[in-house]
Amino acid sequence: MSAPLWSEQKEGRFFTRIDVTTMLNGATLSVPLHVVTGAQAGPTFGIVTNTHGDEFLPTVAIREFLGALATAQLRGRLVVVPVANPMATAGFGRLTPEQHGRTDLHEVYPGNARGNTTQMIAAAITENVLHHVDALIDFHSGGSGGRLQARVDYNTSTPEDLKTRNLALARAFGAPFVHENEFAGAAAHYLNGRGIPAVNPEVGGSYLGPETTRYYTRAMIEGLKGIMGHLGMIEAVAKPRRQLQFDQKARREIRPKHSGYLVSYYEKAEELGQLIKGGTKLGEVVDIYSYKVLEELVAPFDGFLFFSRYSGVVGGGTQAFALAEAARSTWLD
Numbered sequence: 001m002s003a004p005l006w007s008e009q010k011e012g013r014f015f016t017r018i019d020v021t022t023m024l025n026g027a028t029l030s031v032p033l034h035v036v037t038g039a040q041a042g043p044t045f046g047i048v049t050n051t052h053g054d055e056f057l058p059t060v061a062i063r064e065f066l067g068a069l070a071t072a073q074l075r076g077r078l079v080v081v082p083v084a085n086p087m088a089t090a091g092f093g094r095l096t097p098e099q100h101g102r103t104d105l106h107e108v109y110p111g112n113a114r115g116n117t118t119q120m121i122a123a124a125i126t127e128n129v130l131h132h133v134d135a136l137i138d139f140h141s142g143g144s145g146g147r148l149q150a151r152v153d154y155n156t157s158t159p160e161d162l163k164t165r166n167l168a169l170a171r172a173f174g175a176p177f178v179h180e181n182e183f184a185g186a187a188a189h190y191l192n193g194r195g196i197p198a199v200n201p202e203v204g205g206s207y208l209g210p211e212t213t214r215y216y217t218r219a220m221i222e223g224l225k226g227i228m229g230h231l232g233m234i235e236a237v238a239k240p241r242r243q244l245q246f247d248q249k250a251r252r253e254i255r256p257k258h259s260g261y262l263v264s265y266y267e268k269a270e271e272l273g274q275l276i277k278g279g280t281k282l283g284e285v286v287d288i289y290s291y292k293v294l295e296e297l298v299a300p301f302d303g304f305l306f307f308s309r310y311s312g313v314v315g316g317g318t319q320a321f322a323l324a325e326a327a328r329s330t331w332l333d
């Protein structure tokens, strides 16, 4: 495994693009890469975002965070892929628009340099980033659906020692929820297989309006500081607050059966984390043709709201709300 071209960088900022392939419009598809090197030695922390092309908010928060970071005080190095799937992003979509299957970059790691385009992108990120980091976050967000959420997903199907390190990384981010989740084929999952701690924050969404955008941008910047303090790259920040941990069995998504206009009763980011009583009405779906109410969306049990969305059009089967069942969730102090 050869050292990447950025490994010789001295203190300061560096930006490059890693060429992947030629697209059908004739332009070169390349993966962008920021490297910020501190004055002092320390770990290499990788950040990948826009794995899903329409999840824009984290990269905006990362830009703000990097702009304010003083390299003179930084220990170690940040390696950041600000748009992991530029083709998906250019298409305003989640997946790579290409001819072949396996177009979700979140499912194809470590990739294949002679596979389809999505696999080629993964291979470039694996070779130039994943193989050289001591910890990683693959930063996700909501797409165009107006999501309200703030949690960190981590993989628990790992040896006990790594599970502890993954949980510590997830908690250092400081989101109100940590979710035991499993994504085979994800960058974090691949790194976990190599014994490296890596987790997936999932915060906010695109097109949320100014107040909520600011709220989540601030949460993401605090999360990055929390993780870097935990890794010893900057001064440690305050201990993470109380967080709710839940696994996939505790997770219940409330998905409308019908497409229509969702009238959401939970449209404030601050409302997440609330204990909702079973039977509470969360919203309703209205038919934009007949103007009838097609269905009411109701909490199936007592649970903590960890995912909500603004009112807006939804497709049948899309996530509208999600609850962590209270009886199966644990508070971490």
Ligand SMILES: [Zn+2]
Pocket: 051, 052, 055, 140, 141
């Ligand atoms: Zn995503």
